[in-house]
Amino acid sequence: MLTGYGYIALFLILAVAFAVGTAVIPIGLKRLKVIPSNPSAVKQDIFECGIPTIGKTWVQFNFRYYYYALVFLTIDVLVLFLYPWAVDLRSLGYPGLWAVLVLIAIIVIGYLYAWKKKALEWK
Amino acid sequence: MEIDQLKDIVTEADRAEGETIEAFKRRSLEPYPDPDEWLENNVITTNIDKLLNWARRSTIFPVVCFPACCAFEYIASNASRFDLSRFGMEIIRASPRQADLMITAGTLTWKLAPAVRRIYDQMAEPRWVIAMGACGISGGIFRSSYNVVPGYNRVVPVDVYVPGCPPRPEALIYGINLLQKKIARMHTKIEIPRPPMPGRMAAGK
Amino acid sequence: MTLRTEPFVINFGPFHPSSHGVFRIRFTLDGEVVVDAEPVFGYLHRGIEKLAEERTYTGVIPLTDRLDYISSMNNNLGYVLAVEKLAGITVPERAQYLRVILAELQRVAAHLISVGAFINECGAFFTPFLYMFREREKIVDLLEMVSGQRLLYNFMRVGGFNQDIPEEFLPAARKIIAKLPAHIDEYDRLLMENEVLLARTKGVGILPKETAISIGAAGPVLRGCGVNWDIRKADPYCVYDRMQFDIPTGTVGDCYDRYRVRVEEMRQSVRIVKQALEALPGGPVKAANVPQILRPPVGEAYARIEAPKGELGFYLVSDGGIAPYRCHIRAPSLINLSALRDMVIGWKLQDAVVTFGSIDITMGEVDR
Amino acid sequence: MTVTLSGNDLARTIGARLPQAVVEANDRWVLVRRESIAQFANFLKNTPELSFDYLNYVTAVDYHDYFELVYQFTALKDNRQVVVKTRCPRNDATVPSITPVYRGADLQEREVFDLMGIKFEGHPNLKRIFLWEGFQGYPLRKDYL
Numbered sequence: 085m086l087t088g089y090g091y092i093a094l095f096l097i098l099a100v101a102f103a104v105g106t107a108v109i110p111i112g113l114k115r116l117k118v119i120p121s122n123p124s125a126v127k128q129d130i131f132e133c134g135i136p137t138i139g140k141t142w143v144q145f146n147f148r149y150y151y152y153a154l155v156f157l158t159i160d161v162l163v164l165f166l167y168p169w170a171v172d173l174r175s176l177g178y179p180g181l182w183a184v185l186v187l188i189a190i191i192v193i194g195y196l197y198a199w200k201k202k203a204l205e206w207k
Numbered sequence: 208m209e210i211d212q213l214k215d216i217v218t219e220a221d222r223a224e225g226e227t228i229e230a231f232k233r234r235s236l237e238p239y240p241d242p243d244e245w246l247e248n249n250v251i252t253t254n255i256d257k258l259l260n261w262a263r264r265s266t267i268f269p270v271v272c273f274p275a276c277c278a279f280e281y282i283a284s285n286a287s288r289f290d291l292s293r294f295g296m297e298i299i300r301a302s303p304r305q306a307d308l309m310i311t312a313g314t315l316t317w318k319l320a321p322a323v324r325r326i327y328d329q330m331a332e333p334r335w336v337i338a339m340g341a342c343g344i345s346g347g348i349f350r351s352s353y354n355v356v357p358g359y360n361r362v363v364p365v366d367v368y369v370p371g372c373p374p375r376p377e378a379l380i381y382g383i384n385l386l387q388k389k390i391a392r393m394h395t396k397i398e399i400p401r402p403p404m405p406g407r408m409a410a411g412k
Numbered sequence: 413m414t415l416r417t418e419p420f421v422i423n424f425g426p427f428h429p430s431s432h433g434v435f436r437i438r439f440t441l442d443g444e445v446v447v448d449a450e451p452v453f454g455y456l457h458r459g460i461e462k463l464a465e466e467r468t469y470t471g472v473i474p475l476t477d478r479l480d481y482i483s484s485m486n487n488n489l490g491y492v493l494a495v496e497k498l499a500g501i502t503v504p505e506r507a508q509y510l511r512v513i514l515a516e517l518q519r520v521a522a523h524l525i526s527v528g529a530f531i532n533e534c535g536a537f538f539t540p541f542l543y544m545f546r547e548r549e550k551i552v553d554l555l556e557m558v559s560g561q562r563l564l565y566n567f568m569r570v571g572g573f574n575q576d577i578p579e580e581f582l583p584a585a586r587k588i589i590a591k592l593p594a595h596i597d598e599y600d601r602l603l604m605e606n607e608v609l610l611a612r613t614k615g616v617g618i619l620p621k622e623t624a625i626s627i628g629a630a631g632p633v634l635r636g637c638g639v640n641w642d643i644r645k646a647d648p649y650c651v652y653d654r655m656q657f658d659i660p661t662g663t664v665g666d667c668y669d670r671y672r673v674r675v676e677e678m679r680q681s682v683r684i685v686k687q688a689l690e691a692l693p694g695g696p697v698k699a700a701n702v703p704q705i706l707r708p709p710v711g712e713a714y715a716r717i718e719a720p721k722g723e724l725g726f727y728l729v730s731d732g733g734i735a736p737y738r739c740h741i742r743a744p745s746l747i748n749l750s751a752l753r754d755m756v757i758g759w760k761l762q763d764a765v766v767t768f769g770s771i772d773i774t775m776g777e778v779d780r
Numbered sequence: 781m782t783v784t785l786s787g788n789d790l791a792r793t794i795g796a797r798l799p800q801a802v803v804e805a806n807d808r809w810v811l812v813r814r815e816s817i818a819q820f821a822n823f824l825k826n827t828p829e830l831s832f833d834y835l836n837y838v839t840a841v842d843y844h845d846y847f848e849l850v851y852q853f854t855a856l857k858d859n860r861q862v863v864v865k866t867r868c869p870r871n872d873a874t875v876p877s878i879t880p881v882y883r884g885a886d887l888q889e890r891e892v893f894d895l896m897g898i899k900f901e902g903h904p905n906l907k908r909i910f911l912w913e914g915f916q917g918y919p920l921r922k923d924y925l
Contacts, residue, residue, distance in 0.1 A: 115400055116397050116398065116399065116400070117395075117396070117397060117398045118259065118395055118397055119332075120332040120333060120395075121332070122332065124328065126325060126328040126329060127328055127329055129325075129329070131302055131303060131304065131326075131329050132422070132423045132425060133322075133423050133424065133425020133426060133427050133428045133431075133436070134322030134323070134325050134326050134425050134426050134427040135224075135322060135325075135423045135425045135426070135436065136220075136325075137423070138216060138217060138220045138421040138423065138438070139213060139216045139217075139420055139421045140420070141420060143417075143418040143419075143420045144416065144417055144418055145417050145418070145420070145441075145442070145443045146417045146442065146443030146444070148443070149443075149444075210419065210440070210447065210448070213419060213420075213421055213440055216421070217421060217438060217450070221907075221912075221913050222913050222914075224912060224913070225912040225913030225914035225915070226914060228912045228914070229912075229914050270427075271427050271428070271429055272427060273427075273433065273434070274426075274433065274434045274455070274456050274775070275433070275456055275478070275481065275775065275776055276478055276481035276563060276564060276776065278433070279481065279482055279525070279563055280562065280563055282545070283545065283548075283549070283552075283562070283563075286541075286542050286545035286546070286549070287542050287545065287546055288545075288546070288549045299429070301427075301428070301429045313434075313456070314456065314458055316454070316455060316456060316457055316458065317912075318454050318455050318457070318911070318912050319426060319434055319455045319456070322425070322426050322427065322455075326427060348474060348475070348478070349458040349459075349460075349463065349478075351463065351466070352458050352459040352462065352463055353459055353462065353919050353924075354457050354458060354459050354910075354911070354919075355458050355459075372564065373562075373563050373564065375562060453887075453909050453910055454908075454909065454910035454911060454912070457910035457911065459919055461895070461920060462895075462919055462920055623883070625833050625834055625856065626833070626882060626883045626884065627883050627884040628834055628835045628836065628882065628884030628885075629884075639856065641834075641856055646782055646859055647781065647782040647859075648781070714852065714863075716836075723836070725836065725837060727837065727839055727850065729841055737841070738839075738841045738842075740837070740839035740841075740850075742836060742837040746887055746888075746891075747837075747884055747887065747888070749887065750883065750884060750886050750887045779910060780910075
């Protein structure tokens with residue numbers, strides 16, 4: 085019964101090995117001086133189409149896009165949670181339905197609040 | 208308030224750009240020597256070098272440096288008929304951070320020279336330059352003009368020169384093959400970092 | 413408590429994938445909305461007008477190739493017509509028909525690039541661009557068969573052509589001209605009702621008709637606003653008055669209208685080439701007794717043609733010497749660019765890039 | 781065919797309103813006094829029967845002891861065009877700008893200023909267009925080597 089999990093374990097090892105490998109190999113090569121690294125002021129500077137930047141770039145700019153992204157994120161995560169429920173719908177029966185409805189109600193309240201506060205209008 | 212504050216920042220930037228161009232023009236009177244130090248010392252390339260050089264020459268990504276007419280011969284060689292991706296040059300990278308090769312497709316003017324030098328400096332080592340077209344090699348048909356830099360090697364060290372005005376896509380591909388042969392003979396000295404021995408470290412400093 | 417936002421300046425600089433060459437716009441942005449757009453020129457200024465004063469009249473022809481380097485046959489035609497007007501040379505029939513054929517083929521090739529680049533900026537990453545390059549390669553093969561060069565032809569001479577076209581040019585041209593409309597229709601079906609393209613270009617970057625006329629815009633930018641002005645009909649040169657074709661014009665003057673005008677112009681150009689190929693007469697291709705070193709009489713002349721970008725004119729002044737005393741080039745791209753500011757201010761940055769793509773400039777002609 | 785309005789009858793029509801504007805006229809172009817080029821352009825554009833609403837180009841030619849500015853206007857509706865010239869001496873090369881009347885002249889006048897060194901009064905933003913700020917001299921002049 086346990087053999088089923090063997091493959092997952094193997095896959096886990098491979099994934100971790102790959103992740104750590106891609107992080108460690110460049111550092112190792114840099115230590116071994118294989119990757120040439122001679123940093124200079126211009127190289128660290130901002131690349132803006134070949135011209136030094138004008139004025140200061142750390143400015144406060146309009147916030148509206150961020151609201152939009154947040155509302156999208158909440159609804160997206162909601163859909164993520166609906167997915168396992170939808171797969172096993174029949175056996176969960178009505179108790180499952182009530183639980184999901186509670187979850188959806190919470191998200192919809194938040195959405196209505198954002199809607200009323202005009203977060204979605206593109207000023 | 209911010210708009211006119213920006214206005215004089217912008218005029219200030221224009222004046223500063225004018226000065227950098229003048230300074231750049233005074234500085235670059237001699238062409239850079241072509242980098243070929245790895246060709247003289249006919250050093251044996253170890254199999255680590257073979258691996259490294261194979262990896263480096265198989266995928267060379269060019270940076271966007273398209274001033275003039277050669278740009279469209281370059282795009283034609285990138286398009287489906289002459290398909291540069293057969294040589295690992297998959298896409299044209301817009302930012303020098305992700306590029307290894309600068310193909311200078313077009314005439315270089317003094318106003319553009321500092322920007323080209325800045326792009327070259329911001330590219331990660333190891334980096335190479337192909338001077339494409341007669342304007343890239345020697346200023347070409349516009350050499351006698353008051354505003355044309357006579358050749359890219361006044362601004363950046365050039366590895367391969369591809370003549371032609373504009374060079375045919377086959378000529379450009381031959382130039383890239385030459386560059387790949389050149390990369391295949393590179394040799395990188397690998398230094399194993401010795402752990403600092405406590406006794407000898409003081410003496411060694 | 414409203415948050416205070418500050419505008420900042422961003423460089424749509426010389427090295428940018430969608431800047432159509434080394435063109436730089438200094439956008440002042442408030443968040444995403446463009447507050448001010450100041451174009452910066454000169455990154456490709458090679459001083460062609462100064463160089464033209466040092467070369468003989470025939471030596472200037474390769475310089476005119478490098479003006480609008482994706483339609484170099486049209487540049488040659490414009491310059492050569494100006495010199496012929498200055499020197500009073502009449503060109504034989506066959507050469508005039510050949511000039512119309514080559515100029516219209518070059519117009520299709522140039523429009524293929526400009527439409528492909530424009531759609532590439534609307535987000536279709538390189539797929540239509542590579543399709544259109546496939547067609548352009550066919551046309552470039554034709555022009556290479558005639559002149560030996562792929563991009564900058566230097567083929568037209570004062571008084572006609574130096575050598576006639578090879579025999580295999582006509583059948584090859586007929587074969588390609590027969591296939592071209594099908595390909596253009598294929599792209600059109602792919603793109604005309606594509607809702608992404610409609611959303612990105614319909615009603616974006618509107619240029620009102622009066623501003624376009626006051627600015628002196630030309631070509632698809634002017635015809636996109638509904639002005640029915642095409643030099644081939646208004647002031648016909650070569651044998652355009654014997655050709656039947658109509659001039660597509662837009663209605664509102666937004667990016668979609670300019671795109672439609674360019675696609676329609678491609679179809680009209682194919683129609684012209686077909687008529688010109690049938691009516692191609694025999695005879696010499698070069699006017700008799702045109703001296704090797706041309707010395708036109710003292711005076712001045714202005715000749716203009718309908719280049720893919722607009723009205724391309726050459727103003728030549730001659731002092732009787734072997735070199736032009738002054739050669740001014742009326743560059744349609746530069747004058748269309750003065751319409752950029754009021755088409756872009758107030759729109760978002762993404763729309764500004766699409767509008768700039770729809771004006772469709774070539775830097776060789778802007779900076780000369 | 782685009783009909784080139786001959787300079788003589790243009791001089792007659794404009795002469796009534798701007799008496800001392802026209803200096804010389806022949807069948808191809810009209811030479812206008814330097815100071816009145818702006819009003820001349822205004823008349824060309826706004827008088828109903830002339831209505832030259834399209835500016836083809838603005839350029840300058842260096843004739844060693846004076847500069848000659850050449851303007852070409854077109855009336856789009858009835859396909860007529862006219863060439864207007866004006867001259868300014870080499871030492872004080874200033875000409876009134878026609879950008880307030882024709883917006884298309886904006887970049888072209890900046891180009892003439894940048895390459896030929898002729899200043900345009902009344903131009904909204906007269907700066908060098910092709911060359912950089914600190915460039916010495918004006919390249920298109922005959923004495924610029």
